[in-house]
Amino acid sequence: GENVEQHPSTLSVQEGDSAVIKCTYSDSASNYFPWYKQELGKGPQLIIDIRSNVGEKKDQRIAVTLNKTAKHFSLHITETQPEDSAVYFCAASPLGGNQFYFGTGTSLTVIP
Amino acid sequence: EAQVTQNPRYLITVTGKKLTVTCSQNMNHEYMSWYRQDPGLGLRQIYYSMNVEVTDKGDVPEGYKVSRKEKRNFPLILESPSPNQTSLYFCASSSGTAEAFFGQGTRLTVV
Numbered sequence: 001g002e003n004v005e006q007h008p009s010t011l012s013v014q015e016g017d018s019a020v021i022k023c024t025y026s027d028s029a030s031n032y033f034p035w036y037k038q039e040l041g042k043g044p045q046l047i048i049d050i051r052s053n054v055g056e057k058k059d060q061r062i063a064v065t066l067n068k069t070a071k072h073f074s075l076h077i078t079e080t081q082p083e084d085s086a087v088y089f090c091a092a093s094p095l096g097g098n099q100f101y102f103g104t105g106t107s108l109t110v111i112p
Numbered sequence: 113e114a115q116v117t118q119n120p121r122y123l124i125t126v127t128g129k130k131l132t133v134t135c136s137q138n139m140n141h142e143y144m145s146w147y148r149q150d151p152g153l154g155l156r157q158i159y160y161s162m163n164v165e166v167t168d169k170g171d172v173p174e175g176y177k178v179s180r181k182e183k184r185n186f187p188l189i190l191e192s193p194s195p196n197q198t199s200l201y202f203c204a205s206s207s208g209t210a211e212a213f214f215g216q217g218t219r220l221t222v223v
Contacts, residue, residue, distance in 0.1 A: 001171070006154070009152075034211055034212075036214075041216075041217075042216060042217070043116075043202050043204075043214030043215050043216050043217050044155070044202070044214045045214070046211040046212070049210070049211060089154060089155065091155075099157065099160070099170075100145075100155075100157065100204075100212060101157075102147075102154045102155040102156070103154055104152060104153060104154040105154050
């Protein structure tokens with residue numbers, strides 16, 4: 001089955017700096033890669049996703065890049081703010097299925 | 113408002129006492145699933161369902177049961193809970209082509 005690895009497990013940045021979280025996956029059949037943000041006491045919420053026919057996607061301060069050849073994808077958050085502090089999960093999934101394979105999460109702290 | 117509702121939010125029980133965690137979604141999604149979240153292990157899928165009366169095992173199904181008698185509901189059943197099932201549980205639903213929507217979570221403690 002699919003194996004998703006995520007790094008780093010914890011990340012602290014100064015407010016205004018950028019944060020990068022990286023994930024690798026093992027199954028070349030995976031073609032949908034969502035990123036979820038989990039705030040304390042809440043369920044994960046989708047913040048951005050990318051499909052395998054796209055190399056990069058941006059939404060305001062958040063961007064995701066995908067390298068299918070190398071089987072890795074990354075989340076980039078620019079101009080970080082304290083409200084970006086949360087746990088972030090990457091995931092990989094074959095589109096059209098119900099199998100999401102999650103990374104182990106990155107706890108991001110933005111220091112004011 | 114689109115949502116996935118889990119109940120209860122918190123549950124403390126004793127070993128061997130059967131329990132059910134309910135999950136309901138109002139988005140008419142075909143796909144529903146259950147995950148458990150443990151420190152350092154991320155989210156691991158327990159069971160999933162692609163439609164009414166269609167369920168399948170995820171990565172960690174041992175000790176759990178599910179049923180899908182109606183499209184909107186997908187309860188998780190622990191017939192004989194054990195301490196190693198102490199965890200944070202999430203129900204999720206999706207249309208199968210895009211994002212999964214998660215419930216607020218159920219924190220289960222088995223003593």
